[in-house]
Amino acid sequence: MPTPTPLPTAELHVHLEGTLEPEHVYALAERNRVRLPYADVADLRSRLDFTGLQHFLDLYYANMAVLRTEEDFADLTRAYLRRAARGGVRHAEVFLDLQAHTARGVPAEVVLAGVTDALAAAEREHGLSAGLIVTFLRHLPGDAALAALTEVLRLDAPLLGVGLCSSETGSAAPFRDAFALAAAHGLRRVAHAGEEGPAANVTEVLDVLGAERVDHGIRALEDDAVVERLAAEQVPLTLCPLSNVRLRVVRDLAAYPLRQMLRRGLRVTVNSDDPAYFGGYVDDNIRALTAALDLTADELATLARNAVDAAFVGDARRAELRAEVESWVRARRDEGA
Numbered sequence: 001m002p003t004p005t006p007l008p009t010a011e012l013h014v015h016l017e018g019t020l021e022p023e024h025v026y027a028l029a030e031r032n033r034v035r036l037p038y039a040d041v042a043d044l045r046s047r048l049d050f051t052g053l054q055h056f057l058d059l060y061y062a063n064m065a066v067l068r069t070e071e072d073f074a075d076l077t078r079a080y081l082r083r084a085a086r087g088g089v090r091h092a093e094v095f096l097d098l099q100a101h102t103a104r105g106v107p108a109e110v111v112l113a114g115v116t117d118a119l120a121a122a123e124r125e126h127g128l129s130a131g132l133i134v135t136f137l138r139h140l141p142g143d144a145a146l147a148a149l150t151e152v153l154r155l156d157a158p159l160l161g162v163g164l165c166s167s168e169t170g171s172a173a174p175f176r177d178a179f180a181l182a183a184a185h186g187l188r189r190v191a192h193a194g195e196e197g198p199a200a201n202v203t204e205v206l207d208v209l210g211a212e213r214v215d216h217g218i219r220a221l222e223d224d225a226v227v228e229r230l231a232a233e234q235v236p237l238t239l240c241p242l243s244n245v246r247l248r249v250v251r252d253l254a255a256y257p258l259r260q261m262l263r264r265g266l267r268v269t270v271n272s273d274d275p276a277y278f279g280g281y282v283d284d285n286i287r288a289l290t291a292a293l294d295l296t297a298d299e300l301a302t303l304a305r306n307a308v309d310a311a312f313v314g315d316a317r318r319a320e321l322r323a324e325v326e327s328w329v330r331a332r333r334d335e336g337a
């Protein structure tokens with residue numbers, strides 16, 4: 001049987017550093033003469049069994065030690081784009097944990113040059129549009145986020161927006177000034193909330209940071225008032241099913257509340273988060289969720305339309321992306337699927 005054409009979609013929640021595959025960790029360690037605390041690739045792979053978000057983050061930040069040069073960042077970005085394009089991604093908004101690299105002594109200009117050059121070539125090399133979102137680390141002080149953004153602005157790096165990620169502990173209020181500066185510069189704003197943290201965190205990032213999309217937001221389901229608000233305001237939620245299972249937010253994919261969220265009018269999208277750590281890219285997430293929940297072509301089309309509508313693109317590009325989704329729907333109908 002021919003492989004079905006993957007659902008054309010926009011990926012709105014993927015951490016570039018989360019695409020660092022174990023083999024790539026080893027190749028870069030060799031290239032940069034970095035000693036790894038694992039016996040071999042298989043040993044590293046065996047550690048991808050997480051008890052929760054912090055357990056994952058500890059390994060994720062540790063592995064970044066192998067990323068040192070502009071070429072490393074460009075290679076990582078290109079590898080992600082190549083794999084994403086193969087899986088049907090037609091537009092990607094890539095998160096970058098810049099502070100995690102500058103804290104290790106890698107200059108912001110080195111990181112940004114590698115990533116932005118590769119993203120700029122995405123259209124030509126992989127046929128997809130792409131943009132960069134610099135994510136502030138929530139376990140660091142708000143002042144550090146402000147300083148990071150000031151540096152990015154000084155470097156005049158091509159940036160789509162800013163985000164907030166890492167451990168979901170404490171208030172998001174310390175990041176208010178950094179988000180306000182981003183808004184003043186016309187940057188788009190997203191924030192992780194309601195992943196491990198409670199539904200109240202979702203409300204906080206909307207009200208305090210002016211977040212335009214919520215990354216994860218799955219725990220909003222624990223508060224009807226938050227769900228009703230998200231539905232009324234059509235705030236996009238960038239769900240990451242395999243991530244939620246691997247970080248024990250959800251028991252398994254069969255228990256994934258996607259249909260409940262769709263039924264309640266939430267604008268949900270499917271994304272990969274950290275594909276090298278959680279067992280799959282966006283197409284893997286879609287395939288696994290389809291198998292677990294027996295999703296219909298109509299439901300898949302809704303997810304892709306939501307992603308296209310939630311993407312930070314201009315009208316012309318959105319129209320192109322929409323046309324690709326509708327063409328996929330027609331082809332599926334013609335096949336009798």
Ligand code: ADE
Nearest residue numbers: 015165166167192273274
């Ligand atoms: N950084 C990378 N992946 C993350 C996740 N799933 N949650 C919060 N911060 C992250």
Ligand code: ZN
Nearest residue numbers: 165192215273
């Ligand atoms: Zn994430």
